[in-house]
Amino acid sequence: MSMNSEVSLALVGASGVVGTKIIQLLEKRKFPVDKFIPLGNSTIGSSIKLNNKQYQIASLEDFSPEKDQLIIFSAGSSVAEKYARKFVAQGSFVIDLSSNFRYVEDVPLVIPEINGEILQNLMKPSLIANPNCSTAQLLMALKPIHDYAKISFLNIATYQAVSGTGKAALEELHNQTYFTDTTNQISVYPKQIAFNVIPQCDIFLDNHFTKEEMKLTWETHKILDPNIQVQATCVRVPVFNGHSEAVFFKVSKDISREEIIEILESSPGIKVLDNPEREEYPTPIENATDTEDVFVGRIRSQKLDGDSWISMWIVADNVYGKGAALNAVQICEELLSVNSKK
Numbered sequence: 001m002s003m004n005s006e007v008s009l010a011l012v013g014a015s016g017v018v019g020t021k022i023i024q025l026l027e028k029r030k031f032p033v034d035k036f037i038p039l040g041n042s043t044i045g046s047s048i049k050l051n052n053k054q055y056q057i058a059s060l061e062d063f064s065p066e067k068d069q070l071i072i073f074s075a076g077s078s079v080a081e082k083y084a085r086k087f088v089a090q091g092s093f094v095i096d097l098s099s100n101f102r103y104v105e106d107v108p109l110v111i112p113e114i115n116g117e118i119l120q121n122l123m124k125p126s127l128i129a130n131p132n133c134s135t136a137q138l139l140m141a142l143k144p145i146h147d148y149a150k151i152s153f154l155n156i157a158t159y160q161a162v163s164g165t166g167k168a169a170l171e172e173l174h175n176q177t178y179f180t181d182t183t184n185q186i187s188v189y190p191k192q193i194a195f196n197v198i199p200q201c202d203i204f205l206d207n208h209f210t211k212e213e214m215k216l217t218w219e220t221h222k223i224l225d226p227n228i229q230v231q232a233t234c235v236r237v238p239v240f241n242g243h244s245e246a247v248f249f250k251v252s253k254d255i256s257r258e259e260i261i262e263i264l265e266s267s268p269g270i271k272v273l274d275n276p277e278r279e280e281y282p283t284p285i286e287n288a289t290d291t292e293d294v295f296v297g298r299i300r301s302q303k304l305d306g307d308s309w310i311s312m313w314i315v316a317d318n319v320y321g322k323g324a325a326l327n328a329v330q331i332c333e334e335l336l337s338v339n340s341k342k
Contacts, residue, residue, distance in 0.1 A: 006034035007336065008066055010092075012083070013075035014038030014048050014057055017167055018097060021325035022072060023050050024290070029329060032336070039063055040075075067091035068125070068339075070332050073098065074324075088127045095331050097130040097324055102219060104129075109222050111136055111322070112330045113269055114143045119334045128331055133323025134158050134212065134234065134243055135219040137316035140294040142249070143224060144267040145260060145310065149251035151228050156216060158234045159244040160201055161284060162193060163319050165236075169193075173238055194238050201234035210234055242288025243318040246298075248311045257301045260310060264296055269322065273297045282315035290320045 009026075013019045015038070026033060027050065038048045039060040046057050060083065065071060069092040073080045077100035084094045084101065101107040108118045109129045119128070131139075142151060162169040169188045176185050176194030191198050201212035213232040220230050237244075264270045271293040273282045281297030282288075288295075298313035316322055 007032050008035040008037070008069045009033050009332070010037040010039055010063070010065065010069060010071040012039045012060055012071065012073045012079065015040060015043045015046060016074055017163060017170075018074045018319055018324045021290075021320040022074060022328060023048065025320070025325050025329045027051055029333070031329060031333065037063070041079075065090045065092040068093070070335065071095070072328050072332070074328070084127055088125050091125050093122075093125050093335055094127045095130060095328050096127065097328055099132065099215065100129075101127060102129045102131065102215075103222070109219060110331055111139060111223060111327060112334050113267075114139055115223055116334055119331065120338055122335075122338070130324065130328050130331070131219050131223065132212070132215045133164055133318040134160065134245065135216055135223070136322040136327055137243060137294045137314055137318070138216065138245055138247065139220065139224050140267075140269055140316075140322055141264065141296050141312060141314045142247075144263045144270070145251065145255070146224060146228075148259075148263055149253045149255050149308070151225070151249050151251055153229045153250040154220070154231070155248045156230070156232045157246045158201070158212075158216075158232070159197075159237045159239070159246075160212075160234060161239040161241050161243055161288075161318060162188075162236065163241040164201075164243065164323075165189075170240060173240060177238070189236060193236060196238060198236040199233065201236055239284050241317065241319060242284025242315060243323065244282075244284060245314040246311075247314060248309065251308045251310060254303075254308050255301060255310070257299055260299050260301060260312075264299075269294055271295050272299070274299050281313060284315055287315050288317040288321070291317045292321055292326050294322055 038057045040057045043057050044059050065087045071092050071094045073096040077098040080096045080098045080100045162173045172188045202210050212234040216232040217230040264272050274297040282295035294316045300311040
């Protein structure tokens with residue numbers, strides 16, 4: 001892939017919840033696509049638009065990748081498992097949004113603002129994993145603080161929107177909210193989601209944590225620091241879009257609320273909304289609708305038994321933003337930039 005060659009981009013799952021947001025971001029960020037191939041299985045033949053040009057969704061099964069092509073997978077683990085490594089072997093750069101390859105040792109798990117230097121060192125077509133939505137916004141807010149005062153212990157409670165589960169979950173919340181008879185409408189989640197909170201995201205594992213809770217642990221260790229102890233509780237809430245997180249963590253040295261705000265405000269991709277006097281703090285409905293930034297508020301610093309602790313509230317768009325679409329597009333941008341310099 002060089003500066004003078006055409007940029008060819010294939011998008012698997014182009015008509016899905018995340019796929020449509022990736023297309024919006026490609027347009028908004030003026031990503032230089034010369035050739036665009038939307039791919040799918042159930043939506044073959046349907047029309048999709050990028051930069052005012054119509055494209056037909058082609059069959060993933062019949063697709064043959066080109067050398068140095070960028071391919072984004074936004075179609076779940078089973079599809080990625082079947083095709084991703086095969087496409088890399090055929091000479092493509094593959095970015096996968098599923099959890100399928102995140103914990104595989106030879107697959108980089110990348111948030112460009114945190115460990116983007118990994119992309120600088122890729123000498124050949126590779127498979128790159130996109131982090132979990134909750135992890136991405138968490139680590140965006142923690143990394144600048146961790147650089148200043150090492151984090152040793154982290155407690156996190158998430159408040160996760162239904163959009164993270166997909167289209168069927170959005171419909172289920174809508175139907176349970178607006179139609180009185182909800183008895184036959186529980187299919188996506190184990191319990192009714194409307195007017196309720198469900199302390200389960202993903203399946204339970206043998207250690208009694210859910211897989212989503214362990215994803216936060218595994219990915220914090222792989223991306224930021226393997227020495228951070230993580231305790232997580234993940235909760236699904238009746239919010240259509242936008243994940244929120246209450247985090248409480250121990251740091252290696254004293255740091256004031258003012259210093260934390262200063263550090264975060266000077267970090268790319270972070271926006272601080274924190275003014276108790278004006279009741280100013282981020283919420284999903286105000287700050288997580290097609291927004292790129294990770295929003296941080298309710299910042300507190302305190303001493304407990306001689307140790308320094310920080311509390312924060314983090315909100316981000318889990319579909320359009322760092323949790324999914326934006327991070328994938330940024331990885332593509334970084335790959336283009338790196339390869340144009342070679």
